[in-house]
Amino acid sequence: MKCNATLTDSRKGVTYTCELGATHYDRDIQPDFDAPLESRNPGGWHKRGTEVWADHAHGATPHEPEAVSADVLPGYKASIRFGSQSGPNLDWESPYEITIVGPAAFVARVVASVADAFEEDAQR
Numbered sequence: 736m737k738c739n740a741t742l743t744d745s746r747k748g749v750t751y752t753c754e755l756g757a758t759h760y761d762r763d764i765q766p767d768f769d770a771p772l773e774s775r776n777p778g779g780w781h782k783r784g785t786e787v788w789a790d791h792a793h794g795a796t797p798h799e800p801e802a803v804s805a806d807v808l809p810g811y812k813a814s815i816r817f818g819s820q821s822g823p824n825l826d827w828e829s830p831y832e833i834t835i836v837g838p839a840a841f842v843a844r845v846v847a848s849v850a851d852a853f854e855e856d857a858q859r
Contacts, residue, residue: 751783
């Protein structure tokens with residue numbers, strides 16, 4: 736993934752987009768300003784050609800984290816099996832199973848909700 740920070744130079748009428756990787760930025764690692772433009776190390780700042788800039792520069796648009804598509808997110812799976820050992824005869828066979836697949840936070844919320852529902856039912 737590329738960094739998507741930009742710098743607009745209104746004097747030249749040009750907008751530069753950083754050519755470095757998405758996680759390179761570190762304001763505290765300053766460029767080597769003493770080196771020639773062509774070989775200047777940008778440190779942790781943004782770079783496009785010979786232009787080097789920080790997020791706080793005039794005309795700069797800080798980079799935004801790029802959205803990660805859902806198919807790139809790690810998938811998690813939880814299966815919950817439950818059933819009545821004694822109690823009313825229901826119209827479906829025991830044990831019952833629910834399988835949840837999705838991002839970790841989603842799966843955790845569903846599992847917690849199911850656990851809360853069982854806890855609430857058990858207290859009745």
